[in-house]
Amino acid sequence: MLATETKRVSVVKSKKLFQRCGSLIGLLILFACGDQAPSAPAGDKPLVIAHRGASGYLPEHTIAAKAMAFAQGADYIEQDLVMTRDDEIVVLHDHHLDTVTNVAKLFPDRAREDGRYYVIDFTLGEIRQLAVSERFGVRNGEVSAIFPRRFPLNQSTFKVNTFAEEIELIQGLNRSTGKSVGIYAEIKSPAFHREEGKDISAAVLGVLKTYGYVHAGDKVFLQCFDPYELVRIRQELMPAMSMDVQLVQLIGYGEEFAPLLTTDGIQQVAAYAAGIGPSMHLLVDPDSDADDLQVSDLVRMAHAAGLKVHPYTFRRESDQIPPYAKDLEDLLDIFVNRVGVDGVFTDFPDRVVKFLATNP
Amino acid sequence: MLATETKRVSVVKSKKLFQRCGSLIGLLILFACGDQAPSAPAGDKPLVIAHRGASGYLPEHTIAAKAMAFAQGADYIEQDLVMTRDDEIVVLHDHHLDTVTNVAKLFPDRAREDGRYYVIDFTLGEIRQLAVSERFGVRNGEVSAIFPRRFPLNQSTFKVNTFAEEIELIQGLNRSTGKSVGIYAEIKSPAFHREEGKDISAAVLGVLKTYGYVHAGDKVFLQCFDPYELVRIRQELMPAMSMDVQLVQLIGYGEEFAPLLTTDGIQQVAAYAAGIGPSMHLLVDPDSDADDLQVSDLVRMAHAAGLKVHPYTFRRESDQIPPYAKDLEDLLDIFVNRVGVDGVFTDFPDRVVKFLATNP
Numbered sequence: 001m002l003a004t005e006t007k008r009v010s011v012v013k014s015k016k017l018f019q020r021c022g023s024l025i026g027l028l029i030l031f032a033c034g035d036q037a038p039s040a041p042a043g044d045k046p047l048v049i050a051h052r053g054a055s056g057y058l059p060e061h062t063i064a065a066k067a068m069a070f071a072q073g074a075d076y077i078e079q080d081l082v083m084t085r086d087d088e089i090v091v092l093h094d095h096h097l098d099t100v101t102n103v104a105k106l107f108p109d110r111a112r113e114d115g116r117y118y119v120i121d122f123t124l125g126e127i128r129q130l131a132v133s134e135r136f137g138v139r140n141g142e143v144s145a146i147f148p149r150r151f152p153l154n155q156s157t158f159k160v161n162t163f164a165e166e167i168e169l170i171q172g173l174n175r176s177t178g179k180s181v182g183i184y185a186e187i188k189s190p191a192f193h194r195e196e197g198k199d200i201s202a203a204v205l206g207v208l209k210t211y212g213y214v215h216a217g218d219k220v221f222l223q224c225f226d227p228y229e230l231v232r233i234r235q236e237l238m239p240a241m242s243m244d245v246q247l248v249q250l251i252g253y254g255e256e257f258a259p260l261l262t263t264d265g266i267q268q269v270a271a272y273a274a275g276i277g278p279s280m281h282l283l284v285d286p287d288s289d290a291d292d293l294q295v296s297d298l299v300r301m302a303h304a305a306g307l308k309v310h311p312y313t314f315r316r317e318s319d320q321i322p323p324y325a326k327d328l329e330d331l332l333d334i335f336v337n338r339v340g341v342d343g344v345f346t347d348f349p350d351r352v353v354k355f356l357a358t359n360p
Numbered sequence: 361m362l363a364t365e366t367k368r369v370s371v372v373k374s375k376k377l378f379q380r381c382g383s384l385i386g387l388l389i390l391f392a393c394g395d396q397a398p399s400a401p402a403g404d405k406p407l408v409i410a411h412r413g414a415s416g417y418l419p420e421h422t423i424a425a426k427a428m429a430f431a432q433g434a435d436y437i438e439q440d441l442v443m444t445r446d447d448e449i450v451v452l453h454d455h456h457l458d459t460v461t462n463v464a465k466l467f468p469d470r471a472r473e474d475g476r477y478y479v480i481d482f483t484l485g486e487i488r489q490l491a492v493s494e495r496f497g498v499r500n501g502e503v504s505a506i507f508p509r510r511f512p513l514n515q516s517t518f519k520v521n522t523f524a525e526e527i528e529l530i531q532g533l534n535r536s537t538g539k540s541v542g543i544y545a546e547i548k549s550p551a552f553h554r555e556e557g558k559d560i561s562a563a564v565l566g567v568l569k570t571y572g573y574v575h576a577g578d579k580v581f582l583q584c585f586d587p588y589e590l591v592r593i594r595q596e597l598m599p600a601m602s603m604d605v606q607l608v609q610l611i612g613y614g615e616e617f618a619p620l621l622t623t624d625g626i627q628q629v630a631a632y633a634a635g636i637g638p639s640m641h642l643l644v645d646p647d648s649d650a651d652d653l654q655v656s657d658l659v660r661m662a663h664a665a666g667l668k669v670h671p672y673t674f675r676r677e678s679d680q681i682p683p684y685a686k687d688l689e690d691l692l693d694i695f696v697n698r699v700g701v702d703g704v705f706t707d708f709p710d711r712v713v714k715f716l717a718t719n720p
Contacts, residue, residue: 057536058427063516064529067424071414071431071710151536156423156528161517168516169424176417176511350431 046336047343048352049184050074051313052093056347058151059100059134061091062158063169070173073353076184076221077170078345081163083198088124089163089207095119095189099137101130101160120196124162132158147317163204167211182219186250190229201233205241216244216274221310223248223277227260227269234272246274248310253279266301275308275342280331281322283311283339288324299340311335312345314352329355406696407703408712409544410434411673412453416707418511419494420460421451422518423529430533432710435703436544436581437530441523443558448484449523449567455479455549459497461490461520480556484522492518507677523564527571542579546610550589561593565601576604576634581670583608583637587620587629594632606634608670613639626661635668635702640691641682643671643699648684659700671695672705674712689715 053065054072061080069077080093097103097117103110104117106129111117119127133154135146145153163185170181185204193200204222213220222245224230230247238244249269251257259265261282269276278298285294302309314335315321316328325331328348332355335341346352413425414432421440429437440453456476457463463470463477466489471477479487493514495506505513523545530541545564553560564582573580582605584590590607598604609629611617619625621642629636638658645654662669674695675681676688685691688708692715695701706712 054431057431057533063424063518064427067418067428068431071417071428149536151532155532157521157525158423159519165517172511172515173417176509 044342045356046341047075047310048073048349048356049076049078049310049343049345050349051078051345051347052080053077054347054349056147056150056316059132059158060093061100061161062132063161063166064158066166066169067173069349070170070177070179070181072350074181074349075343076182076219077166078184078186079163079166080186080188081200081204082119082188083193083200083203084122084124084127085120086123086125087198087203089200089203090119090124090127090160091163091166092119092160093188095192097122097127097130100135101132102154103130106130120193120198127160130160132160149317163207164211167207171211180219182221183213184221184223184248187222187224187226187229190224190226201229202237205233205237205243208245209241209243213245214243216246218245221246221248221275223250225250225252231272247272248275248277248308249273251276251278251282253281261298263301266298266305266307270305270307273307275310276302277310277312277345280311280314280335283309283341284322284324284334286322286324288322290324290326293324293334293338295339303340308342309340310343310345311341314344314346314348316348316351332356333359404702405716406701407435407670408433408709408716409436409438409670409703409705410709411438411705411707412440413437414707414709416507416510416676419492419518420453421521422492423521423526424518426526426529427533429709430530430537430539430541433713434541434709436542436579437526438544438546438705439523439526440546440548441560441564442479442548443553443560443563444482444484444487445480446483446485447558447563449560449563450479450484450487450520451523451526452479452520453548455552457482457487457490460495461492462514463490466490480553480558487520490520492520509677523567524571527567531571540579542581543573544581544583544608547582547584547586547589550584550586561589562597565593565597565603568605569601569603573605574603576606578605581606581608581635583610585610585612591632607632608635608637608668609633611636611638611642613642621658623661626658626665626667630665630667633667635670636662637670637672637705640671640674640695643669643701644682644684644694646682646684648682650684650686653684653694653698655699663700668702669700670703670705671701674704674706674708676708676711692716693719 050069052060053062054068055065058065058068066077079091081089082092082095083089092100095118097119107117107126110121134151136143136153137146167183170183174180187201187204190200208220212218227249230249234247249260251260260269282298283296285296288294299309314328314331321327321331325334328351332352335344336359344352410429412420413422414428415425418425418428426437439451441449442452442455443449452460455478457479458477467477467486470481494511496503496513497506503513527543530543534540547561547564550560568580572578587609590609594607609620611620620629642658643656648654659669674688674691681687681691685694688711692712695704696719704712
């Protein structure tokens with residue numbers, strides 16, 4: 001999931017994803033299609049997907065944040081996955097270390113020319129030495145929290161964990177609680193990993209298989225923003241490994257995703273994926289008025305193609321709530337009861353669980 | 361809290377606690393007093409005290425188990441405290457390391473003559489190298505879980521944390537959630553620590569003060585089995601540090617605790633403590649029949665002396681439920697609605713929270 005989101009459907013300069021693609025070209029102007037009737041709500045109760053764990057309350061992707069998400073009743077818990085120099089898979093949102101750890105303090109000489117510290121330049125042993133903090137930014141030399149009212153910066157002790165360790169946590173909790181919580185893993189930056197000589201998708205599939213996530217009915221979704229990588233996973237990697245897990249096409253709101261947002265594009269996605277994970281702003285125009293919601297055609301198209309729809313990211317902070325909604329619960333009401341999504345990514349699983357428990 | 365409990369009020373050989381004591385002598389035969397009418401229920405909703413965290417679901421005293429307990433709605437989260445060789449305070453139930461860590465594998469030459477590995481023989485740096493597991497026992501060379509249906513042995517990665525780190529976790533979560541969860545710290549084996557040259561009580565008070573737990577109204581209970589140490593804390597240590605936190609006298613069912621279980625004894629406890637933490641078997645005779653509960657006079661005596669009563673330990677496992685109760689919820693019904701306790705120590709905070717939410 002994107003680290004930060006603006007509330008406008010903006011034009012992003014990068015065309016990396018689709019510059020190799022001829023077959024998916026075509027652009028649906030989502031919010032100008034005339035048909036803005038809300039989709040029917042999905043039949044099943046929407047899934048609560050804990051975005052980086054209970055990241056609204058504890059530093060993202062820590063084992064504690066995952067345990068909290070589990071306790072709060074999430075149906076699925078998300079892992080963002082990147083690779084280390086020694087080919088271990090760790091759970092971190094970015095392929096950089098500098099926005100959630102003290103890497104700059106512990107390894108000051110290990111930044112690349114762009115000033116960033118890359119996970120792929122460090123061994124797991126080195127990464128285990130780092131302290132993980134609530135996400136922060138540095139502006140004019142001042143360190144400040146991205147979400148100031150969340151868990152305090154640099155407090156208590158948290159570590160980076162591996163994908164295997166997190167799966168073992170969730171499977172162990174499933175045993176001790178009798179629940180059946182799933183994993184929702186994202187392959188981060190497969191092209192970057194390939195340029196660095198690593199096949200992250202093959203490695204991730206290997207871990208999934210080791211832990212028994214093999215078939216379409218197993219409680220795992222494997223998500224990626226890169227449609228080419230998902231096609232490769234579906235057509236090459238999974239058949240070779242006798243695997244068939246559910247894939248999810250993430251969709252941002254840059255123009256590189258435009259080809260996916262057509263009837264043809266969505267049908268092509270349905271050939272390899274079980275669902276889509278769009279920005280919420282692709283489903284409801286963030287410029288909408290509360291009494292005149294502009295709902296796009298995307299959920300209807302996706303459902304027509306047999307795809308589940310799991311938008312991101314539902315947060316409590318007022319600057320994360322689009323102007324057409326009063327608060328997180330109002331936003332959930334819109335997306336669950338009017339837009340008809342099948343699940344939501346949220347930093348606040350408890351709030352969504354509570355909303356759904358009382359939702360008629 | 362005791363690691364294991366039998367269900368009988370047994371005679372324990374050790375008289376360590378009270379052999380120095382003349383003033384507290386006297387023995388109430390608790391279950392032979394004739395007056396077995398249940399106490400009135402306490403006025404406030406009983407406190408949910410997470411015993412070693414959500415230890416029914418995750419390895420005890422890990423940060424993840426504490427985060428889970430917080431998420432499940434515990435009012436207080438318990439820390440058992442012991443000291444390292446370099447005077448750090450860590451959160452572990454025992455002053456031994458061998459029943460919850462891989463110390464025997466990593467430091468095979470560091471056991472004492474009794475075969476045990478003592479926290480006090482290791483530095484914090486060494487202890488941080490250990491992997492924490494679900495509690496286990498070794499019989500005839502075979503390792504097995506104490507509670508076989510809980511979190512699996514040696515799965516995922518957990519570490520020992522310091523008292524300060526756990527306080528920072530809870531205080532950080534209080535900030536990010538807007539809650540006000542308290543800490544419930546136990547000073548373990550003060551006499552043992554003293555023999556080893558360490559004043560654990562003074563050290564624990566120092567940490568409490570650093571983190572703002574100073575006054576009787578602050579959200580902390582400080583518990584200990586040793587009444588002499590509690591008297592010392594009340595009369596010497598806290599006045600010298602300008603502190604006045606609530607103390608809790610833990611009470612086991614060995615004969616060394618008998619002097620506390622008289623009207624005089626309880627009144628003496630009330631001079632230094634705000635509450636007692638008795639074994640549940642001191643409140644209801646474990647030999648009781650379901651239709652003829654033998655409720656002791658202890659809650660009535662304690663309430664008459666102004667003491668809160670927080671019995672231990674409420675678990676879901678059938679061999680942890682006294683024969684007079686059907687299951688955990690039935691046991692809670694007895695203790696909350698008939699015995700009238702003011703809180704319970706539980707390995708399953710979610711179950712107690714749910715019980716209390718629906719309790720009339």
